[in-house]
Amino acid sequence: AQSVSQHNHHVILSEAASLELGCNYSYGGTVNLFWYVQYPGQHLQLLLKYFSGDPLVKGIKGFEAEFIKSKFSFNLRKPSVQWSDTAEYFCAVTEKNQAGTALIFGKGTTLSVSS
Amino acid sequence: DADVTQTPRNRITKTGKRIMLECSQTKGHDRMYWYRQDPGLGLRLIYYSFDVKDINKGEISDGYSVSRQAQAKFSLSLESAIPNQTALYFCATRGQGDQPQHFGDGTRLSIL
Numbered sequence A: 001a002q003s004v005s006q007h008n009h010h011v012i013l014s015e016a017a018s019l020e021l022g023c024n025y026s027y028g029g030t031v032n033l034f035w036y037v038q039y040p041g042q043h044l045q046l047l048l049k050y051f052s053g054d055p056l057v058k059g060i061k062g063f064e065a066e067f068i069k070s071k072f073s074f075n076l077r078k079p080s081v082q083w084s085d086t087a088e089y090f091c092a093v094t095e096k097n098q099a100g101t102a103l104i105f106g107k108g109t110t111l112s113v114s115s
Numbered sequence B: 001d002a003d004v005t006q007t008p009r010n011r012i013t014k015t016g017k018r019i020m021l022e023c024s025q026t027k028g029h030d031r032m033y034w035y036r037q038d039p040g041l042g043l044r045l046i047y048y049s050f051d052v053k054d055i056n057k058g059e060i061s062d063g064y065s066v067s068r069q070a071q072a073k074f075s076l077s078l079e080s081a082i083p084n085q086t087a088l089y090f091c092a093t094r095g096q097g098d099q100p101q102h103f104g105d106g107t108r109l110s111i112l
Helices: none
Strands: A003-006 A010-014 A019-021 A023-026 A031-038 A044-050 A056-058 A064-068 A073-078 A087-095 A109-114 B004-007 B010-013 B019-025 B031-038 B042-049 B065-070 B073-078 B087-094 B107-111
Touching: A003 A087, A010 A019, A019 A109, A023 A031, A023 A087, A031 A064, A031 A073, A044 A056, A044 A064, A044 A073, A073 A087, B004 B087, B010 B019, B019 B031, B019 B087, B019 B107, B031 B073, B042 B065, B042 B073, B073 B087
Parallel strands: A010 A109, B010 B107
Antiparallel strands: A003 A023, A019 A073, A023 A073, A031 A044, A031 A087, A056 A064, A064 A073, A087 A109, B004 B019, B019 B073, B031 B042, B031 B087, B065 B073, B087 B107
16 A cells, blocks of 8 residues: 655754755555645645656745655755745655545644744 | 635534535536544545545545535535544545645534
């Protein structure tokens, strides 16, 4: 069965620090990968996605993620975080080309950014 | 995302009560999903539906049932609510092909 592991439960950073959140998945087939963000009291919003092509994908708000197939990883990065990036971040995976397949989520990483 | 609407947004109820959470969408998507979110556990899939005639159990379907009344509507029911079903519930939709899921604003359910 597929699973997603997020390495950090809670990350605390100061503004302007660089961010990297780890995500590894277990699945032998071809996958689509996602990062979602949930700001306090809000619903999940898509941050970025990888379906195919360039393994370095850029999302909204300056975030990017790199798909490394050999490591089954899809780590999220941002060079300089802002206070407004305080949120919970979820990595998710689904099988490629499987109609209707649901997302498998990691347990989430809470990011707290101090100003 | 205003295209996926969940009602109610908040609900407090007692153990043993029957609860229905509703989800409607204007995105025209065939695929709809119900998840629950618990602190430290992320989102877990309860049920999902490919179309009106199709219902599938997810990871944690026990204690829940669903109804796909129309393409745009997917309801989640707790027949006899229990306290460990206290959680934040999200509905999501997805179009065909390689598409991301779109989430509603969530329903915060508390069972006393």
